[in-house]
Amino acid sequence: MSSLAKIVKIPTFVDPTGKLGFVQRGATIPFEPRRVYYIFDVEPDCNRGGHAHKELQQLVIALCGNFTVKLFDGFVSEEFNLNSPTEGLLLEPGLWRELTDFTEGSVCLVLASAPYDESDYIRDLNEFTAWVANK
Ligand code: TYD
Numbered sequence: 001m002s003s004l005a006k007i008v009k010i011p012t013f014v015d016p017t018g019k020l021g022f023v024q025r026g027a028t029i030p031f032e033p034r035r036v037y038y039i040f041d042v043e044p045d046c047n048r049g050g051h052a053h054k055e056l057q058q059l060v061i062a063l064c065g066n067f068t069v070k071l072f073d074g075f076v077s078e079e080f081n082l083n084s085p086t087e088g089l090l091l092e093p094g095l096w097r098e099l100t101d102f103t104e105g106s107v108c109l110v111l112a113s114a115p116y117d118e119s120d121y122i123r124d125l126n127e128f129t130a131w132v133a134n135k
Contacts, residue, residue, distance in 0.1 A: 004071045004078045006090045010061070021085055023059060023111060029090060031057045031113035038109045042102040049097040052122045057113040061088040065106030072096040074132030096128050
């Protein structure tokens with residue numbers, strides 16, 4: 001079965017003082033990051049996401065802690081648990097996503113292919129399934 005999203009390895013330099021990970025277009029992600037945002041201090045039992053994007057590509061990284069990314073393409077669902085700053089989840093457009101089960105202190109870093117644009121969002125699940133059906 002093909003997967004709804006791809007886990008990519010983030011190159012990480014390790015030396016006796018600590019670790020450094022980096023992301024750039026090419027081997028790691030297929031887009032030039034044009035925006036970075038992060039989600040932190042998520043309240044217990046609260047979810048984030050609950051939308052899809054029409055065009056936006058994103059790389060989602062659990063910089064600290066861990067959380068689950070639940071994806072739905074209008075037909076099938078798949079879950080990914082992110083728990084390491086040495087890997088990221090590459091999200092192509094057209095995926096409904098919910099971010100759940102944040103552990104305390106989690107930080108979710110997102111690299112995005114475009115500036116913020118509310119018109120790229122689909123925030124209603126019925127609208128999303130209709131959009132998928134019309135594609
Ligand atoms: P939203 O995308 O709904 O957050 P999440 O995916 O974490 O549930 O964004 C929350 C609010 O922040 C919304 O009003 C839009 C605003 N926002 C920006 O202004 N710029 C951004 O880059 C992002 C991601 C959100």
